[in-house]
Amino acid sequence: MRQRLLRSAGTMDGTHVDVLVDVDGTISEVGNDLDPGPDVDRIDLDGWLLLPAATEPHAHLDKAFLAEVVHNPTGDLIGAIEAMRRSRHLLTVDETVERAERAARRMAANGYCAVRTHADLTTEHGLTSIEALTEVRRRVADLIDVEIVALCGWPVTGPGGADQRQLLRTAMQVGADLVGGVPHLEAHGGSGTIAEATDFLLSVADEYRRPVDLHTDETLDPTADGLDVLASNVLGGFDLPVTASHCVSLGQRSADDQARTAVRVAEAGISVVALPHTNLFLQGRGHAPMPRALTAVEALRTAGVNVAAGADNLQDPFNPLGRACPFETAGLMMLTTHVSASDAWAMVSNHSARALGRAESPMPANGLVVGERADLLAVRAGSLREAIAEAPGERRVWRAGLERAET
Secondary structure (H helix, E strand, O other), rough: OEEEEEEEOOOOOEEEEEEEOOOOOEEEEOOOOOOOOOOEEEEEEOOEEEEEEEEEEEEEEHHHOOOOOOOOOOOOOHHHHHHHHHOOOHHHHHHHHHHHHHHHHHHHHHHHEEEEEEEEEEEOOOOOOHHHHHHHHOOOOOOOEEEEEEEEOOOOOOOOHHHHHHHHHHHHHHOOOOOOEHHOOOOOOOOOOOOHHHHHHHHHHHHHHEEEEEEEEEHHHHHHHHHHHHHHHHHHOOOOOEEEEEOOOHHHHOHHHHHHHHHHHHHHHHHEEEEEHHHHHOOOOOOOOOOOOOOOOHHHHHHHEEEEEEEEEEEOOOOOHHHHHOHHHHHHHHHOOOOOOHHHHHHHHHHHHHHOEEEEEEEEOOOOOOOOOOOEEEEEOHHHHHHHOOOOOOEEEEEEOOEEOOO
16 A cells, blocks of 8 residues: 545645545644655545544444334333344344344445444344354455444343353354443343442453443433442453443433542543434433433533444334434434534544544544544535535545445
């Protein structure tokens, strides 16, 4: 690969720059009128907006496009879970591969360079999702990086959780990259607690030396304390990367409680993933007034927590909509949490990449981090606000400095 010079590109902060991409696929220089010499591939981006490419921090590729097959008549979280349980007999490895690959390719075409997907892992479902997503990861490796989280079912504690505990260990041996689980649902079907479930899941992560991404407090119950429990475990000595997804209950607490928890989460270095699509659909039914049902984004950001944003489910019983598009997620974050366009895009790109360990440095105003991998997205738009509003169809994607072919 030769050096590449992306010329006259518009950026997030309204400036125009040249971007030099080195032979190793990283951004080596950002400036005006760069002239690295003749032995460089020059790409004219006048009229294009150049952005850091998106990273999807939380997906369920194994459930994608099931909305017409698996119905959720109650429309809430437990209803969706029960609908999936009733339909497990319909889901095979082959048909899961077809749906999940279609979703991954759509994400790649829309500007994602990586996706972290949770894979259902229950005693009824076995390793079906793990096997399917492992195959999908192989098939799309030249288009998008796929991380697989073993989404452990419940209970995992006590005698009733023995089979589930063994299944999780098997999943870690046959293809899962991260340990996942749902501690706040531990009492459903068992007698364990959030703390006990969290302890077990972290112990397995430590056993296999893998990162952790837990579905945390996906409930409007303000007494759910899974995020606090998780922070305590990390501060107590757990030394692997940790992500907490959803964290809805934190948004139902007082401002003082939110601030106290946010400070501990920041101290622990836990990334938090907000998931507006699915939580807006599932949460708040029957509540008056109806809450927005997202985590406490402002309190977390004020405390210095790395807050990412993802789309979660894609046209399935948990969310009947979704376009696998980062502009959709960014727009929802602007509408529901009142962040700026630049902050919203940071949450679907740089912050999500940092949650996945794919980036280290915070994003500057123009969005282009010198020294980081050149994962870039160009769209026909005059501003970031316009791009988020319009979601332009004409897109160009560079992955580690190489422009990606059609997906």
